[in-house]
Amino acid sequence: MxxxxxxxxxxxxxxxxxxxxxxxxxxxxxxxxxxxxxxxxxxxxxxxxxxxxxxxxxxxxxxxxxxxxxxxxxxxxxxxxxxxxxxxxxxxxxxxxxxxxxxxxxxxxxxxxxxxxxxxxxxxxxxxxxxxxxxxxxxVTIEDHAVVGGLAAVHQFARIGTHAYIGAKAGIKKDIPPYMLATGYPAKLYGPNTVGLRRKGFSRETIQGLKQAYKVLFRSGLTTAEAVRQIQEELGHIAEVKCLLDFVAGSQRGLTR
Structure with missing residues (x-):
């Protein structure tokens, strides 16, 4: 000593x-x-x-x-x-x-x-x-491998999912889904963090599946329940997509979109 x-x-x-x-x-x-x-x-x-x-x-x-x-x-x-x-x-x-x-x-x-x-x-x-x-x-809960940029502020009780990336000076009021990129004040989602996911060795199939799941869940106009059902049918075999859906199901504060 x-x-x-x-x-x-x-x-x-x-x-x-x-x-x-x-x-x-x-x-x-x-x-x-x-x-x-x-x-x-x-x-x-x-x-x-x-x-x-x-x-x-x-x-x-x-x-x-x-x-x-x-x-x-x-x-x-x-x-x-x-x-x-x-x-x-x-x-x-x-x-x-x-x-x-x-x-x-x-x-x-x-x-x-x-x-x-x-x-x-x-x-x-x-x-x-x-x-x-x-x-x-x-x-606040932050899951594995997430990145929170400089000067970002996260509201109480918010969750940040695994491998999510939050840009500098972002204001986080609601949950950030796993694998997603969020920035701005208030923060908005900009789809999967494709650059980071590629660097960490995620497969092309996984990244494409997350992109499609993001579009259905956040940009299709479907209700969350409808979007989840469609994603489960089409992409539920991808483990990372299932992780995303589990996170959505457990959200209490609401999701950043």
Whole structure:
């Protein structure tokens, strides 16, 4: 374990033997940090925060602070961060609320760039990229491999589907379906993120199926129920299309179109 002499680490904090704590960092009493994680200078980690293995946390990040929610009553809500994440300078990650599930959770392999804000009760799955100064309100869920552009703002309770791409400065008020490209304020859909999907090795059949499903679902004039039935009949054999339909069926906030 390497702890700089100027760092302030509470004796009750639980740190693995090969954790590195940089100059002037502050680690609170309820914090747990697993092996290989590096905490940069001036970072503050407090509250009931559990951080996994091999994370890189840069200078001035603030993790585990109370939620910015007037309903919060000071309970032992949590932040849980998995393995192999990169959290850059001045990022803020707040713990959950009593009424929102009690935990803000970040999975594995995510890149959280400088000045990003992850609010209370948010859930980031795996391999998510959040660009500089992107902001999540409370209770947002982001699925695997999604990208949120710089300065984008996501409304509370919105969901962002797997492999979705959100452009810079976008304003997200409703759910963003998986595999789709959305940008603008308020955000609009512009079809599947074909460039990103090709780069990630999706087949031509899959991309064409998603394009067709997008047209039927969002541009045909059919009701959602009618569109879903048609897509199931014509394209339901494609796993990614089925994922899209499952996301649509589970939407509570409504879909960005």
């Amino acid at each position: 390497t702890i700089h002499p100027t760092a302030v680490v509470d004796p009750q904090a639980e740190l693995a033997e090969d954790v590195t704590i940089g100059p002037y960092a502050v680690i609170g009493p309820h914090v747990q940090i697993d092996s290989g994680t590096v905490v940069g200078s001036h970072t503050v980690i407090e509250g009931w925060t559990k951080i996994g293995r091999n994370n890189q946390i840069s200078s001035f990040a603030a993790i585990g602070f109370p939620p910015q929610d007037l309903k919060y009553q000071g309970g032992p809500t949590r932040v849980e961060i998995g393995d192999h994440n990169i959290i850059r300078e001045y990022a803020t990650i707040h713990r959950g609320t009593e009424g929102g599930g009690g935990v803000t959770r970040i999975g594995n392999g995510n890149l959280i760039m400088a000045y990003v804000h992850v609010a209370h009760d948010c859930i980031l799955h795996h391999h998510v990229i959040m660009a500089n100064a992107a902001m999540l309100a409370g209770h």
